[in-house]
Structures are given as structure tokens and as C-alpha cells.
Amino acid sequence: DADVTQTPRNRITKTGKRIMLECSQTKGHDRMYWYRQDPGLGLRLIYYSFDVKDINKGEISDGYSVSRQAQAKFSLSLESAIPNQTALYFCATSDRGRGLQETQYFGPGTRLLVL
Amino acid sequence: QKEVEQNSGPLSVPEGAIASLNCTYSDRGSQSFFWYRQYSGKSPELIMFIYSNGDKEDGRFTAQLNKASQYVSLLIRDSQPSDSATYLCAVNTGFQKLVFGTGTRLLVSP
Secondary structure, three states, X not given: OOOEEEEOOEXXXXXXXXXXXXXEEOOOOOEEEEEEEEOXXXXXXXXXXXXXXXXXXXXXXXOEEEXXXXXXXXXXXXXXXXXXXXXXXEEEXXXXXXXXXXXXXXXOOEEEEEO | OOOEEOOOOOEEEEOOOOEEEEEEEOOOOOOEEEEEXXXXXXXXXXXXXXXXXXXXXXXXXXXXXXXXXXXXXXXXXXXXXXXXXXXXXXXXXXXXXXXXXXXXXXXXXX
């Protein structure tokens, strides 16, 4: 079984709809991240959480919100989806205890299309 | 200036050759550096990390770090068609977040 899972894997929605993307991990990591990836722009950080009570905005948080329901679960919400939020979304996790070797491990991604 | 820069490519090499992928970064306080491989439509997967100046080898892969020049590279020896992918350089600037480059697309021809 995959260590980091994302649901749904694909989603088509309409402008103005609220949607939620979910991420779960069995790696036991305390840190979780949400990224979006657009062609030519690379991976951009939306939100990150270093533990259940610590949630921080990334470089492109406008239009998004998150919830860390448990150490293993981190959800991303688009309150009112717009077409320029069409992208590939990745969840990632990392282990604080690894120091300089702290590595982020990615889920399989959610492909979102906003019409 | 972007924090992490990579040539977008594509970098084309014949099978069996050495592929050299380069990355420069702007923050001198950067502490650790990561190379990820990403196949089209798939998630990034870690190849290796490096945090000390010099070379680090893992199988066919060698990462090279030069902090004075703010430069990190990845060498792939005996390149295979299955190595064709986008290679992402990521830098930990010390705030426990990774900053990613936009990636270099590598094409290995049989």
C-alpha cells in the first residue's frame, strides 16, 4: 500500500464550487505539505503543517484553505473554485527528526480541472 | 532572480552516455539539496540528497555540491531510455521548506 495517498485522483468541477482534496499518510511523519504544479512553473507551496496545531501559508495560499484533522490527515479546500486553479496538486510529508536529511515524500497527485 | 534555477531543456543524450544536470541557487544559507525525478503525470520521487561540499555517489547517480559557487549538479552515468524524465532540483533554505526549480527535461535516445 502507498505510504501517501490522495483522493480523488482526478476531479472535474465547475467555477464557484467548493471542493476538498484529501491526503493521508502512514509514514508516521509529523510534517505535511500541499503543492500545486503548473507547466513551466514548477512546484509551488500552498500550505504546510509542521504538526496538528501548526499550519502555515505558503507562497500561493490565496483561494485555498487547509485542515489538519490528525497527524496522518491533511486536507486542502478550494472554497470557490476558479479556472486558474486547474493544476496538478501534490501532498507531501517529511520527518522532522531527520535534520539535514529531511526529505519530502510525495503522494500520487490529484489532477483538478475547473470549468 | 529565481531562488532555484534550472535549464528547462530538453537535454538530449544517447543511451550509454553521461547526462549532466545543473542547478544554481540564490540563498547562501541553503543547507541541503535534493534531486527528484518526475515522469510525466506522476509524482516526484527522490533520487538523492546532498549537504556537504563535494561528490556523493549512489549507483549510476552522482550529486555534486559547490556551496561557494552556489551550484549543485546531478550526473547520470550509462544513461538509459528509462531515465527520460524531468529532474527537479530542490533546496532547503533552512526554514524546513523546500524551494523547487522548474526542472530539466532529459531525453535519452536508444
